[in-house]
Amino acid sequence: xxxxxxxxxxxxxxxxxxxxxxxHATWNTLVSRQLKLVQDRACQEYLDGIEQLALPHERIPQLxxxxxxxxxxxxxxxxxxxxxxxxQTFFELLASKRFPVATFIRTPEELDYLQxxxxxxxxxxxxxxxxxxxxxxxxxxxxxxxLAASREQRVYLARLYWMTIEFxxxxxxxxxxxxxxxxxxxPRETVYSLSDTPEHQAFAPLECMRxxxxxxxxxxxxxxxxxxxxxxxxxxxxxxxxxxxxxQLGLHAPKFPPKAA
Numbered sequence: 001x002x003x004x005x006x007x008x009x010x011x012x013x014x015x016x017x018x019x020x021x022x023x024h025a026t027w028n029t030l031v032s033r034q035l036k037l038v039q040d041r042a043c044q045e046y047l048d049g050i051e052q053l054a055l056p057h058e059r060i061p062q063l064x065x066x067x068x069x070x071x072x073x074x075x076x077x078x079x080x081x082x083x084x085x086x087x088q089t090f091f092e093l094l095a096s097k098r099f100p101v102a103t104f105i106r107t108p109e110e111l112d113y114l115q116x117x118x119x120x121x122x123x124x125x126x127x128x129x130x131x132x133x134x135x136x137x138x139x140x141x142x143x144x145x146x147l148a149a150s151r152e153q154r155v156y157l158a159r160l161y162w163m164t165i166e167f168x169x170x171x172x173x174x175x176x177x178x179x180x181x182x183x184x185x186x187p188r189e190t191v192y193s194l195s196d197t198p199e200h201q202a203f204a205p206l207e208c209m210r211x212x213x214x215x216x217x218x219x220x221x222x223x224x225x226x227x228x229x230x231x232x233x234x235x236x237x238x239x240x241x242x243x244x245x246x247x248q249l250g251l252h253a254p255k256f257p258p259k260a261a
Contacts, residue, residue, distance in 0.1 A: 007083065008082045015064065042177060043172055046179055049129055049130070063103070084102075091144075099130060115215060126181035138234060153243050206249075214254075
């Protein structure tokens with residue numbers, strides 16, 4: 001696990017998490033800015049989820065508020081975790097329909113980009129689509145598969161997660177849209193991902209698993225679903241057989257330069 005200087009907030013005896021005025025102001029800035037950007041760029045299923053969650057703008061929401069909506073819509077919950085968690089814990093949570101949320105928010109100095117997943121990324125980026133049964137089913141299936149997978153298999157599953165749940169695009173009758181939480185929580189990537197600069201490929205899970213990525217750059221390649229329901233269909237396919245095939249074939253050449261030492 002990588003190190004982080006962020007520390008997740010602990011709840012008080014009543015289960016309430018206290019944040020500072022500065023942290024609430026950071027949330028307000030992030031939500032207000034990003035809502036404007038995603039309106040014509042996010043898929044409708046995500047926008048429907050945003051409407052159902054009814055996220056407050058002036059303060060960081062409590063996890064119990066999110067859980068009320070997720071429980072009602074798909075039976076999911078969010079679970080408070082430290083800033084970074086091991087693969088094993090991550091898969092255990094998803095397999096039990098609990099989505100990990102680190103209860104800290106980035107500092108104003110790191111407003112535009114943060115490598116660690118903070119509460120804004122998790123709540124704003126991912127939770128709206130967890131109200132959607134197709135997306136929720138895929139995420140649940142993914143967690144169960146990851147829990148039973150070997151360490152090497154998990155690396156290939158991680159690439160599938162990255163290219164879908166984090167950085168996926170989808171074609172819709174209204175045009176190409178975003179569903180990946182890593183994009184939807186990033187102002188720069190929200191605009192960039194739909195531009196002509198990066199490469200767009202039709203979604204193929206085997207290709208996703210064979211495609212290297214870096215977490216600290218704008219993605220050079222995005223995979224595009226034909227529709228969001230494709231994730232639900234994938235959840236009922238033999239994903240681990242695809243992992244085995246990807247392991248046999250090996251990785252594609254990276255589409256990015258190596259990270260400087």
